[in-house]
Amino acid sequence: MNIALVAHDSKKELMIQFCIAYCGILCRHNLVATGTTGKAVSEATGLEITKFLAGSQGGAQQIASRIGCDEIDLLLFFRDPLNPKPDEPDESSLLRLCDVHNIPVATNIATAEVLIHGLERGDLEWRDILRK
Numbered sequence: 001m002n003i004a005l006v007a008h009d010s011k012k013e014l015m016i017q018f019c020i021a022y023c024g025i026l027c028r029h030n031l032v033a034t035g036t037t038g039k040a041v042s043e044a045t046g047l048e049i050t051k052f053l054a055g056s057q058g059g060a061q062q063i064a065s066r067i068g069c070d071e072i073d074l075l076l077f078f079r080d081p082l083n084p085k086p087d088e089p090d091e092s093s094l095l096r097l098c099d100v101h102n103i104p105v106a107t108n109i110a111t112a113e114v115l116i117h118g119l120e121r122g123d124l125e126w127r128d129i130l131r132k
Contacts, residue, residue: 001073001124004063005033005041006055006094009085011078012037016044018076018109022116023047029119032066034059060094067097074124075105076112 003026007015019026019041031049033041038051053059066072075098079091091107098105104124106112118124 001119002030002032002066002071003074003076004066004072005031005037005049005076006060006063007034007037007078008080009036010080010083012040014109015076015078016041018078018112019045019047025116025120032063032072034063064094064097067094067101067103070101072103074115074119075103076115077105077107078109078112079107081107 005015005019015037023045026045026047031047032038033049033051035051035054035057037055038049041047042049042051052062063072063075067075075094077091077094084091095105095107097103104115106115115124
């Protein structure tokens with residue numbers, strides 16, 4: 001599966017800790033991320049991650065375009081709903097595209113854990129079947 005990782009600045013450490021905890025699962029999938037998030041996670045975990053531009057420089061739009069082309073199967077977008085900053089990735093367009101293309105998305109750690117456990121059990125394999 002192709003998994004995209006995005007995190008607002010105040011949630012990057014949480015994304016790192018999540019990826020450390022679930023490194024054994026994530027390493028079996030193709031990971032892409034916005035630049036700063038991808039760099040931080042890769043350095044902390046050793047995971048191989050395709051890094052796009054920083055979210056504020058267009059990385060979120062690069063991920064959005066991959067979603068639009070059905071090249072992303074799962075989005076983990078740890079966002080800060082209380083303190084969003086104008087230069088951070090635009091969540092509404094990413095979330096809208098996920099809804100349009102039936103992409104499972106987690107915007108917080110609780111949902112991310114549910115999705116990652118489902119991924120481990122094979123509950124999300126229907127995405128691979130649809131691609132064939």
